Amino acid sequence: MTAVLRTLAVPSGPAVSSVLPILSDILSGAADPILPVPADDARDAARLTDALAPGAPIEDGVALVVATSGSTGIPKGALLSAAALRASASATHARLGGAGSWLLALPAHHIAGMQVLLRSIAANTEPVVLDVRHGFDPNTLPAAIENMDGPRRYTSLVPTQLIKVLDNPAATAALASLDAVLLGGAATPAPVLARAVDAGITVVRTYGMSETCGGCVYDGVPLDGVTVSMDASNRPASGLPASGRVFLGGATLASGYRGLPDHPAFAEPGLFRTDDAGVLTENGVLRIVGRLDEAITTGGLTVVPQVVEAALATHDGIAECAVVGVSDARLGERVAVAIVPARGSTVTLDDVRAHVAQSLNTHASPREMLLVDALPLRGPGKVDRAAVRSMFTVGG
Incomplete structure (x- = not known):
C-alpha cells in the first residue's frame, strides 16, 4: 500500500514532548511519513503545506520530509529515511563520546531542532526544552542546564544564540558545563569562537543541511558513514581561494526532494550537490569558503x-x-x-x-x-x- 504524507504540528516549549511518541515510531520506521510544521505559526505552516502537499502519496522508504529554509521563497522538502536518521544520531553520539541528554533551544520543526529530539529518543533520554517562541533568552539557560541528566550533556545552537550567551556570565558558565555545544546553521565569526573557547565552552562546529539529516561534518571532519568530495571543474571565478563545489554523500543523505525527481542537486546517484565552495586539506579536513550562489x-x-x-x-x-x-x-x-x-x-x-x-x-x-x-x-x-x-x- 502506498504511503501518504501526513502533517505533524510541532509545538514550541515543553509541549513539544507530546510529539516524542510519534517521532519514536518515525525513527523505528513504524509510522507513516510526516511533514513537521510549526504549531504556533499558522502562516509558515500554510506555506509549507502548500508547497509540500501533505495528504498525497509519497515514495516508499521515506520517514520524514523536512523543509529547506526556502531562500527562494518556495521551500523544498528533503526526503529522509528512518535509516538515515538513525545513522545520523548514531554517528553524532559516536563522535561526541557517547549518548547523552540533550537541551532543545531551537525550533523543532527545523532539522537542527528535530535532530535534538531524535537524538534524545535514540539515546533513550528525555530532552530538556527551552521555550523560544518569543526568542532565545540566555537568562533561562542556567536553570535548564541544571535540570539535564548526565553523565553526558549536549545542546545545539546557532551563532546568534552563542553571541547572546557570551554577553551573559551565568549563561556562559552554564554552557561551559556541557560536554559539547553543536554550533551550526551559519558560519561562526572567528572572534566569537575564540571568546567561547576562552570561556571553556566545548564548541563543535557543524556543517550540513536538511538534505543530510542536518550536520554531517564536525569541525571539518565527516561523521562516520559520510563522504565529502569536491568538483574542481566547478571552481568559482576570482575572489575565492582555490576551491571547488562541495558534494556530500553517505548514510545520512536524503533520497531527493518531494515532487522534484529530476532536481540537479541529486543528479549524481548517492551524492548531494551543494551550493557551497570549499577547500579540502591534505588531511581531509573541509573548510567552507562561501556560497557559490551569493x-x-x-x-x-x-x-x-x-x-x-x-x-x-x-x-x-x-x-x-x-x-x-x-x-x-x-x-x-x-x-x-x-x-x-x-x-x-x-x-x-x-x-x-x-x-x-x-x-x-x-x-x-x-x-x-x-x-x-x-x-x-x-x-x-x-x-x-x-x-x-x-x-x-x-x-x-
Missing part, C-alpha cells in the same frame, strides 16, 4: 560575501554583519553591508572600508553601510540576504 560581481570582479564578513568579524566595533550585492548602474553591483554594532561602539563606513582593505582587495570594501539592531533571519540562525538587500533598495 557571489557579488562588482566592476567585473567577484566578491564572496562570507570572505568580507570574516574580515569584518575581526573589527572590535562589529557584533554581527551581513554583506550583499546591491544593483549599481556603473559597477553592475556594489558591495553593501548591514552591521549590528558591538555594545557602546560607533562604526563608520570609512572605518569599515579601511578595515576590509587591510586583508582584502579594495574592490571588496563595502561602498554602502546600514546600522541595524538585528539582522533578519530565515530559519534558525541563517541570515535572510534577500531581506538585507531590500533594506538598501527600499526608497532607492
